[in-house]
Amino acid sequence: MGILAFVLGFTLLFFIGHIVLHPNATFETILIRNFGLLAFLLLHVILITGPLARLNNKFLIILYNRRHLGVTMFLMALIHGAFSIMNFHSLGDINPVKSVFLSNLRYDSLIHFPFQVLGFTALVVLALMAVTSHDFWLKNLGPKLWKALHMMVYIAYALILLHVVLGAVQNESSPVFFGSILIGFITVASFHLIAAFREKTVDMPIDGTGADFVKACMVSEIKENRAKIITVSGERVAIFKYDGKLSAVNNFCRHQGGPLGEGKIVDGCITCPWHGYQYLPENGQSPPPFTEKVETYQLKLDGDEVWIDPRPFPEGTAVAPIEIA
Amino acid sequence: MMEQENEFYIGWQEHAPSSFKSSRKGFFIITLIVAIIFGITYLFIERPFIESTFDFGNLTELEGTLVEYPVFGLKTSIDDQTVTVPLVGFGKFDALPVLDRIRSEAGDTPLEKLKVKLRGTIIQYRDRMWMELTEGNGSIIEVNTMDHLPERIINNKGTKTVIGEIIDPKCFFGVMNPAYGKIHKSCAIRCISGGIPPVLAVGEHGEFSDYYFLVDQQGHSVNKEVLAYVGIPVSLSGDVQQVDDWNVIKISPGELQTSVLIKLDNSFAYCF
Amino acid sequence: MEQSISILIDALGVYMFIGLLFAFWFVTVGVKKLDVGAQGTPWHFKLILVPGSILLWPVLTWKLMAKNHE
Numbered sequence: 001m002g003i004l005a006f007v008l009g010f011t012l013l014f015f016i017g018h019i020v021l022h023p024n025a026t027f028e029t030i031l032i033r034n035f036g037l038l039a040f041l042l043l044h045v046i047l048i049t050g051p052l053a054r055l056n057n058k059f060l061i062i063l064y065n066r067r068h069l070g071v072t073m074f075l076m077a078l079i080h081g082a083f084s085i086m087n088f089h090s091l092g093d094i095n096p097v098k099s100v101f102l103s104n105l106r107y108d109s110l111i112h113f114p115f116q117v118l119g120f121t122a123l124v125v126l127a128l129m130a131v132t133s134h135d136f137w138l139k140n141l142g143p144k145l146w147k148a149l150h151m152m153v154y155i156a157y158a159l160i161l162l163h164v165v166l167g168a169v170q171n172e173s174s175p176v177f178f179g180s181i182l183i184g185f186i187t188v189a190s191f192h193l194i195a196a197f198r199e200k201t202v203d204m205p206i207d208g209t210g211a212d213f214v215k216a217c218m219v220s221e222i223k224e225n226r227a228k229i230i231t232v233s234g235e236r237v238a239i240f241k242y243d244g245k246l247s248a249v250n251n252f253c254r255h256q257g258g259p260l261g262e263g264k265i266v267d268g269c270i271t272c273p274w275h276g277y278q279y280l281p282e283n284g285q286s287p288p289p290f291t292e293k294v295e296t297y298q299l300k301l302d303g304d305e306v307w308i309d310p311r312p313f314p315e316g317t318a319v320a321p322i323e324i325a
Numbered sequence: 326m327m328e329q330e331n332e333f334y335i336g337w338q339e340h341a342p343s344s345f346k347s348s349r350k351g352f353f354i355i356t357l358i359v360a361i362i363f364g365i366t367y368l369f370i371e372r373p374f375i376e377s378t379f380d381f382g383n384l385t386e387l388e389g390t391l392v393e394y395p396v397f398g399l400k401t402s403i404d405d406q407t408v409t410v411p412l413v414g415f416g417k418f419d420a421l422p423v424l425d426r427i428r429s430e431a432g433d434t435p436l437e438k439l440k441v442k443l444r445g446t447i448i449q450y451r452d453r454m455w456m457e458l459t460e461g462n463g464s465i466i467e468v469n470t471m472d473h474l475p476e477r478i479i480n481n482k483g484t485k486t487v488i489g490e491i492i493d494p495k496c497f498f499g500v501m502n503p504a505y506g507k508i509h510k511s512c513a514i515r516c517i518s519g520g521i522p523p524v525l526a527v528g529e530h531g532e533f534s535d536y537y538f539l540v541d542q543q544g545h546s547v548n549k550e551v552l553a554y555v556g557i558p559v560s561l562s563g564d565v566q567q568v569d570d571w572n573v574i575k576i577s578p579g580e581l582q583t584s585v586l587i588k589l590d591n592s593f594a595y596c597f
Numbered sequence: 598m599e600q601s602i603s604i605l606i607d608a609l610g611v612y613m614f615i616g617l618l619f620a621f622w623f624v625t626v627g628v629k630k631l632d633v634g635a636q637g638t639p640w641h642f643k644l645i646l647v648p649g650s651i652l653l654w655p656v657l658t659w660k661l662m663a664k665n666h667e
Contacts, residue, residue, distance in 0.1 A: 002353055010360055017368040024374035026502045037367065045356055058348035061334060061341055087501065088512035091416030093519045097609075101602045103511030103518075105553070112557060116511060131649035136642075140632055140660060141653075170507040173530065174370035180363065264333040276335030 003072050010038055028087050032080055033168075039076035040164065040184075043157060046070055047188045051195035053274075057262055060273050067133040070153075074130035081123045084116065115167035122159035125152050143254060161185065213300060213307040219246070219324055220304065227270075229261035232310040236261070237297055239306060240270060240281050245321035247281035248297035248308055255292065283318040301325070372503065375531060377450035379499040386466060387456060388442040390475045395538040395573045396522040396546075397424050399443060399456065400475060409569045410454045411522065412443070413495045417512075419520030420458045427468055434470050442467035448499035453536070455498050480567040487537060487562075487574065489527040491555045493517050494536075497526065505531055510556030523551050525574060529558055537565070537574040550578035616651035623650045623657060631661055 014034045018025050046069050053063040089099035100120050106112035129150050132138075138146045161181065169177045214232060216239060222228045227238040229251055236251035238261030249270065251261045258274030265271070269278035269287060279286055279294055286292040293316030298309040301322055313319060332342035341349075387410060389401030397420055398411040414420040423443075431439055444464050448455040458464035493516035496504035503509065505526065517523045526533035539561075541547050563576040619627075624643040628635040635642075650657060 006353075006357065006360070010364060013361070013364055014368070017365070021368050022371070022374050024376050024502055026379075029374075029502060033371075037364070041360055041363065052352075056348070058345050059352065061345045061349045062352055064335070088509070089515060091418075092515035093417065094515075095606070098603055098606050099511065099515055101606065102599055103514040104556075105599070107598075112507075114511065115507070127648075128652060131652055134645055134649075136632065136635070136646060137649055139634075141656065145656070167508055171503065172370070172372055176366060176370050180366075266333070266335075271333075271335060273333070273335060 003068060007038060007072065007076070010034070028083055032083050032087065035076045035080040035083070036164075036168070039073050039080055040160065042069060042073035042076060043153075043160065044184050044188060046073060047153070047157060048191050051191040054195040055191075055198060057273060063274060071130050071133055074126045077123055077126055081119060084119075088116075110166070111170075113162075113166050115163050118159045118163040118166070122156045122163060125156040125159070129153060129156075138255070143256065147256065157188070213309050215302075216248075216299075216306045216308040218304050219301070219306055222246075222306075225265040227261040227263070229259065230308070232308060235295075235310075235312065237308065238263075238270070239299065239308070240265060241324070242268075242281065244324050245281075246299055246301075246306060246324060247319065247321045248299050249279060249281065249284045250295040250297075250312065250315075252294065253277055253292075254294060260294070282321050283316055285316045372531060374502050375450060377497070377499040377502055377504075378448070380447040380449075383446065384444050384459065385447050385456070386442055386444045388440070388467075390471070391424075391427070391436050391439055391441060392477075392569070393424070393436060394544055395540050395568055395571065397421060399441070400569065403454070407570070408452075408454060409571055410456050411494065411571075412445070413448075413455060413457050413521050415457060415459050415461065417493075417495075417516040417519040417521065419522070420464075421520060423458050423462060423464060426462045427465060430465070430468050431470070437474050438471050440467075440469045440471050441465065448495065450498040453498055455494060457495065457500075478567065478569050482565040482567060482572075484562065485565045485574070486560060487525060487527050487535075487565075488529075488558070488560045489525050489533065489535075490529065490558060491517075491523050491539065491551055492526045493521050493555070494524040495521045497524070503531055505533075506556060513555045514552055517548050517555055518552060520546075520548060522546065523548060523555070525559075525561060535572065537561075537572045538568075540573055540575055541578055542575050544573075544575070547576065547578050550581060554581065613651060616654045619654040619658070620647050620650035623654070627657070627661060631657070631664060 011034050014037070015030055018030045046066060049059065049062045049066050049069070053059040085096050085100060089096040089103070092099055094102065097120075100116050101114070104112070104114040104116075106114065129152065132141065132146065132149060141149070164181060165178070169181070216230045216232070216237075217228050219241070222239060222241040225240075225242050227240040229236055229238050231237070236259075237248050238251045238259075239246060239248045240261075242265040249260060251259055253260050253272040253274065255272065255275055255277040258272040258277070260270055260272055260279065263271045263273045265281065266278070268280070270281050271278050277286065277292060278290070279292065282296075284294040284296040295312035295315050296317050296319045297312055298319055299322050300307045300309075301324070332344050334341045334345045387399055387401050389399045389410075392398045392400055392409060396411050398409045400407060400409050402408075412420040412423070414422070427439065427441060428436065443456070443458060444460065444466050445456040445458045448457060490505055491513070492505055493513040495516055496509065496512060501509065501512070504513070523539045525537040525539055527535040527537070539547050539551060541550075542564075561574060561576055563574045566573040566575065624646050628643065628646060
């Protein structure tokens, strides 16, 4: 609801602003610019939510609603694209879609490059993501293909940046246009870099090659119904403490790769903080009717020290939890 | 603090803990503020729009004599001033089918001796008026024969070099706003490809002061030949002619790539 | 180049047309074969699948064929 109010509010402000300040602007021009701007703005918001949620888990609440933002952004881009094609390419001597590609043929030049082709291509990429945003597609395309498809948002972002710089920015005189695009890009890039850097330093890798058991952590380091994430033999493992017991599973949620170790035991299940997918701690299996499974690990206690066997059991293997004395 | 760290929320739960809710609220407010600042800034820095109009939805009748050179138009009198109103078709097309129809209706009478009444949609920017024959052949209201030929002014003004942008006049003079530069380039190409006569607007960045119809040395249309040079800054040389209230520049399409038309390809200044 | 772009866009049109036909079949019949969970789902859920089926019909065809071989 918030998104819809945001879109309507911005559009209203933009139209009133034009009527007051630029009464000569045509309706289609205002419409095309409004929805282009909105899509561009929302794309930045979407790109920032991922790293923001990794930096502070309180923002996971936005991540959970990211698909709604994504679909809204696509619809904004679609209105922008459809009206541009109607305005600039229809009622002519060739098919409007062909006109997008064949009117300006300066593919050899950067400055004169047919920027609408870049926007059109980006719109196709965004369409692929928007139409597959429902979980049906995640399940039936498989997480790998789905994730690959949705990582294409970065390709779309690159295409859109070029589309704007080689298009709208060239028609304007104020350096503020180029400046704000640059600020947007720097913001998105910084969030990604900071999140990646923080993730790298958050857990110290334990070299477990060759050893039977390696020391993971102290029991006291793990909070009740929560986990500690460690890295052994290049894999991240989440060690959960619950009901006076300890269990270890692979940290990587099979839904969208969320960090299970940042989740919590809810109703006896490890619950992923991203979308709430659940696994039983003692065997790494999602409770029926779900079928997701993660690898499990053997733990042992030495006094207050938790030791782990770095060799994972196959996904969904039952491992008896160890009791804390 | 401890309490906050223990809070946990996943999207399908009905009630989010307050710390999550306030994060969402904070994020929403920041986004809103950025959007409002950006939107308002945009309104103030975007390039001003010219005062061109397209009288969409209203049909106007004009009476006058027909001209074929340099483009199909109607010479008429507005506020005691004789003006030539170039005629274009619906969409991105010329109005030549209407001209053919008038010709067939007139039979043996030369075109210059016809007095016609046409109905269409007015396109106007300052003192330049164009008309879209929106209804095609239905735009022809009356065709009469006169007994005298109308007066025409044709002055040769020598060779000139002019710098500007080749625009499609239908959009430029009112159908779209703005209708020049990179964004409008492909639309202008479509219009000129569809027969709308190419016009060189002298000046740049929408600050245009003078207009020239482009024709070849024989006075024929050069629509196909100029397509690659539309919507970019160009320098053109040729014999300039005043035809009634319009200017014409006669270019050599064969030399477009070399001498007559110099593309200012390296003008990166055009970007910003 | 102009000709190849033109052919490519025509091909894209044909692709979308096949996708449209496929989508009709998929949301009414095919979806139940691929995902038993889709059995008896309301019409608005199936409507959500239409755009995806139009764009991704080759992937769905391939998934359906793989399922048949199982």
